[in-house]
Amino acid sequence: MEKFEQIFSYINEKTINYEQSENISFLDGILLALEDALEEKETWVGKDATKEDIRKAIQIAILKGMRKTSQPNHQMTPDTLGLLVGYFVEQFFEVHLKQNEISILDPAVGTGNLLFTVMNLLNGKVSAATGIEVDELLIRLAADTAELIEQPVLLYHQDALQKMLVDPVDAVVCDLPVGYYPNEDVALDYELCAHEGMSYAHHLLIEQSINHTKEGGLLFFLIPANLFETEQAKELHKFLKTQVWIQAVIQLPENLFASKAHEKSMLILQKQSKQLRAPREVLLAKVPNMSNKQALSMFFEKVQMWKENK
Structure with a gap:
């Protein structure tokens, strides 16, 4: 068995028990299983595993739990997209x-x-890494995961659209939750x-993120594909022109989505x-089907060519 499979088996068995x-949900059970792992840190099965093995094992367990619930806010960014975001942050x-x-x-x-x-x-x-999350169960899962993979993260349990005590950062990464915001008093700000x-x-989260980014800092958002086609898109575009430069719009493969x-x-x-300038041209590209290695290689070549000429 691979290491991450051993870790998943440990989490899965304890969670089912x-x-x-305790007559609780699978996700609540995962939380207790992770807390057990933290208490058994010297002897638990993931002691010598890589950060990625532990993260993947926890992710698979959480995905299993999310499939058992129907809460729309209980969703997870798949690895394929996470690695793609990471690639662009690196670039x-x-x-x-x-x-x-x-x-x-x-946020x-x-x-x-x-x-x-x-x-x-x-x-x-x-x-320094900071995460904001309004859902208590999700942020507790994030906190235990961070401790097990030994990644230093400050986590705040709050609505990210209310006042955040976060210093401006070099980079924002966010899989934007999509929908209407219920707190109209906060939205007025x-x-x-x-x-x-x-x-x-x-x-609003795009605006809040820009407010908490350093000048010249970068923001990497996973957005709904129709973001610039909705009835409020005109206002968004006008706002972005005054605050940021669009560096890239990357279309993701259709087969990744239901x-x-x-x-x-x-x-x-x-x-x-003021110390920087806008890119000569915006990178507009479409990620091919991930199983097509040749097309994927050409996509990454296009990104490199754009980077060298921007």
Whole structure:
């Protein structure tokens, strides 16, 4: 058995026992299983495993738990997308990472899978990481995972659209939760507050993220594919022009998503700075089917060519 399979078996068996003996949900059972692992740190099966083995094993267990619930906010960024975001973070910070570490924020961290995938990929080059999450169960799962993979992360249990005590960061990564924002009083504090009706939470999160990014810092968002086609898109576009430069819009493969309505793209923004200039051209690209190695290689070549000419 591979190491991550051994870790998954450990978590899965303990979770099933807790689910039955305590009459709790599978996700709550995972939390208790992770707490057991933390208490048994000297003897538990994942003691000599890599950060990635532990993260993957926990991810598979959490995905199993999420399939058993129907809560729309209980979703996880798949590894394929996490690794793609991590690749672009590496590319944009390549020179910087050779000399310095970067600070990073995920304002909708969930169980932490996207943030931890990026951090593991950067391999010790993150000086400070912060995650914000409104769901108590998800942030507790993120906290236990962070401790088990030994990644230094500050986690805040709060609504990310309310006042955040977070210093500006070099990079934001976020799989934007999509939908309307229910707290209209808070929405009024944002430029992207809707003139009529309810505001989009994902628009407000983009604005909040920009507010917490250093000048010249970068933001890597997984966005709904139709972000710039909705009735509030005109206001969003106008706002972005005053605050950031669009560096890239990456269309993701359709086969990664259950339906057209769930399709996502990646949006990469850079907060404007007097010391820097806008890119000569925006990178517009489509990620091919991940199983097509030749097409994927050509995609990465296109990214490298754009990087050299920007």
